[in-house]
Amino acid sequence: MATYPTADQLLVVIDPVARRTDGESVRIAKDVLSAGAASTKVCLPEGPEEFARVLARRGSRRPVVIGDDLTLLRAVSLLHRRRELAGCALSMVPVGVTLSLARSLGVPIGAVAAARAVLEGAERRLDLLVDDSDGVVLGALRIPPLTPPEDPTEAEAGAEGARPWLRTCQSLVRTLVPPRPSRITSAPPSPGPARLRVEVDGDTLVDLDQPVETVSVVPGGSGSAAVEVRPLSVGAEAAPLLARGRRVTVSGADFRYRADSAVSGPVRRRTWTVWEGALGLTLPVG
Incomplete structure (x- = not known):
């Protein structure tokens, strides 16, 4: 892992929803970053297009995004489409309601930390x-x-009174705005079993003749993904089917899928490939 001197030059990009929902945390984060870096340029984009322009013109500055999971996803998607992830270390200060992805990746929750x-x-x-x-x-x-x-x-913020209602409503609105062009919808209620063919590195893990309840794919951190298929159980619970591989293809009748916080589809076939070490994210040492 590459460590950074405190004399870094930073580009701090603050999501507008973060500014509106928790301005105090944003202010604290800016103060800490400005005090610790040699040079800090703060940008306040008002929409996705301006957000993209700011990142594209970052020069030699290290980008720091302040916002929620959708802000992180938008930044990673933009850098990926520009094929600039390999040479860019991204940093994040989580501010907002939907922070479960940031937490799972190891980003500290809390402006100062x-x-x-x-x-x-x-x-x-x-x-x-x-x-x-x-x-x-x-x-x-x-x-x-x-x-x-x-x-x-969100649960911790519940004692603050009416403010969480505003945060929740704004977060729900944001889920309707995709970080990239895609067919995004809300998740259908109570989905039933599906008939899907799941292939891992060319080998069929489950075929169309076996209904499944869920399929999950998670990057494994070693150039492969962990795949779990839960067959539809009748009576006793069926054991999950497990596999690891670099390339996962799902096909069958029209299906939707949730990738992080966005629901996409319907599609009849989609292939996901592991890009090993594609994202450089700044995380605490140790």
Whole structure:
């Protein structure tokens, strides 16, 4: 892992929703970053196009995004489509309601801790899943899509009164705006079993004649993905089918899937490939 001196030059990109929902955390993060870096340029984009322009014109500055999981996904997707991830270490200060992805990747939750990790942390290379439409998955892929579990950050904020209602409504609105062009919908309620063919590195793990309840694919961190298929159980619970591989293809009747926080589809066939070490993310040392 590459470590960074505190004399780094930073480009701090603050998501507009983060500014509106938790301006105090944003202010604290800016103060810590400005005090610790040799030079800090702060940008306040008002929309996706301006967000993309700011990242594209970052020059030699190390980008730091302040926002929620969707902000991180948008930044990674933009850098991936420009084929600039290999030479760019991305940093994040999580601010918002939906932070489960950031937490799962090891980013500290809390403005001070996350900002200090930006200054004192190290670049860790993480695997990505990239599909055949150039979409990226950082955390997990699931078929059929389910509504994501409640984020603990929201539960902790519940005592603040009316403010969480505003945060929740804004977060729900944001889920309708995709970080990349895609057919994004809300998850269908109570999905039933599906008939899908799941192939891992060319070998069939399950075929169309066996209904399945869920399929999940998670980057494994070693150039391969962990694949789990849960067959439809009748009576006793069926044992999950497990496999690891670099390339996963799912095909069958029209299906939707949840990639991180976005629901896409319907599609009849999609292939995901592991890109080993594609994302450089600044995380705490140790």
